Amino acid sequence: MSIEINEEYFEKLALTVIDGEDEECVKLVNEGLDAGVDPLDAVEKGLARGIDKVGEDFGAGIIFLPELAMAADVMKQGTTILDERIKASGEKRASHGKVVIGTIKGDIHDIGKSVVAAVMQANGYDVVDIGIDIDVDAFIDALKEHDADVLGMSTLLTLPLMEMEKVIIRLKEIGMRDDIKVIVGGCPVTQEFADEIGADAVGFDAQDAVFKLDGLMGVNRSRATAQA
């Protein structure tokens, strides 16, 4: 028996994000699609409402990083299924932008980058986390593969800092620099350094990263958002 697409359905979908219930989310999304839900509505009236609430609660100190990260993950699983349908129908889902993020070559610190990725995701960005120890080619390949709007590079180490500049130089060489916003961060990254290598912004923590990204992408937020 197919389910009914109504306000209750969208609320349930939002709740799967809030509660971090990935299996339930995938199940509801698939059932919704079978019942003819508009995939754009499923994202905007369902999943996005959930993640907005999560962002608010995190900002208010009611929930914590693991809950935020799980919600972002559930959101991602749901949108991955829905995006295929949206794409097929020729429509475009509203997103603040697609970010490819990774820790640069020579650096294996994982956690800060992952926290930043989760907080960005919970704030309405589509984030592809490509991991640690990422060289120039791997960054460029990922940006192309995911048709990204933003490149995020993280490092906690001083020695390989210049790897960041190499990626930016390559972007220029292959004519992609104007299409990609670059945000960098991690403890040794200063504003002066970011200016020197020609990055568009530096995030000093996850919240600041979202704030700066909003500035770059022209996102205007009127309410408290997910912040770390």
Next chain:
Amino acid sequence: MKGFDGKLVGSVHPITRDECKMVHDAAIRVLEQGGVRCDDERAAKMFEDAGCTLENNRELVKIPEKAVMDALAKCPGSFTLHGRNDPTKDCSIGTGEVHFCTVTGRYIDDIRTGERRKVTRQDAIDGTLMADALENVHGLYKPVMWLFDEEMICNSQILTTEWMKHTNKPGTWVYNTGAEHEVSDLIKMWQIAVGGEEEMRQKPHMLGHVVVNPPRVIDVHYTDWLIGFCDSGTPLSIESALMGGATGPATRAGMLVQCMVEIYSLVVQSQSYKPGHPLAFCSFNPAMDMRTGLWATGTPEYGINGGGIAAMAKYHNIPVVGFGMSDSCEFDQQTAHEKALKNYNYALAGLSWIIDLGGTAGFNLVSWPEMVLENEMVAYIGEYLKGIQIDEERLSVDTILKVGPLPGSYMKEKHTRKWFREEFFMPELNNKEFFESWQRGHVELQEKAKQKALSILDNHQSPVAAEIQQELDSYLDFCMQRDLG
């Protein structure tokens, strides 16, 4: 904030021997069923030689309990970190003695200007001299994180030269920049500091840290160092770098299990490469701050995990050491209570080498007046550790009978004169003035600490022989020529 309801009791180790066995069995289950990932063939070979199974293109190592137990049986129960050319500075590790060591930082609160700024080469010299002068500082971690006023290439070599030139106290080392010649150069410098390769093998003076990249990866750079440490006779400190809730589980027991998985794998790796090489388990494991993601070193979970690692070390008769620290971003009440509680707990749990003094904010900030204050904190901890010594004379029965009941005073008794200096603690800087006198006028504790630090910086001379200093300088020249031309 949760309150202390007065119903909790203290215990020296937070887990019992039976519970140690449960943690051990759980860690073995993980090692046998899941194993660890290893990044290079040298490490794979070491594990293979120890009887482990290699899967997935030799990248996944399954470690049987027998390999763990065989390796543990080869580790000595104690070793000594020697003072360089100065036996009075020896620290024995694993015999129950507790020693305190400085910590490092990227920024410093400048003692003269009050400004917070990045650390420099002069700070490396100052920090070393401070640690050398303070009596309760028994060893040093690198006095500052990097030298921001020097080239990155050779940065560790310059730092090590200044360090070795200004103290004879033993030290602790975690790899720094990963630069090409870092391992061989630093080991060479440590050897120069004690007169040669064989001298260092006989009397090692550095503790070499090898860290597992959590969860469960044996990192190639740390294998470089493991080989360097073992070849040069440098005892190892082995640790997991897990952070509960991020790179480790979110229960205290689960954190301890994964710590042991990662520590056991390094025991197997190192004992396979060099059977009988001395090592210590090391505590380095906070829970993540769930709001910010911070590597939260000042937390009770971190301290209690250290107690758990100490219990496991005792269970296997292996020495144990650990990193302390606070999360405060300045030197304040929070720094004081986070450090005092953790360090006292560490000391009670029997950690032999506690790396903490003079810094805060998780390796970010150092201050020399703070090192002075924490020198005093260590004195307090030492007094607590002394406990109450019971013998006939100290029981004082004759004196008690002689003096009381009132009127009568112990003040003029020979027994008092004989014992008070030894039995009672007299802090150097902490306030012991009457309230009214203090009100009339006083010098703040911070100011007293600053004055003492300034006086050390103005007057303390390096104890290192001139020839050794020259030899270190020439080796540094060689490194700079080679790498910078």
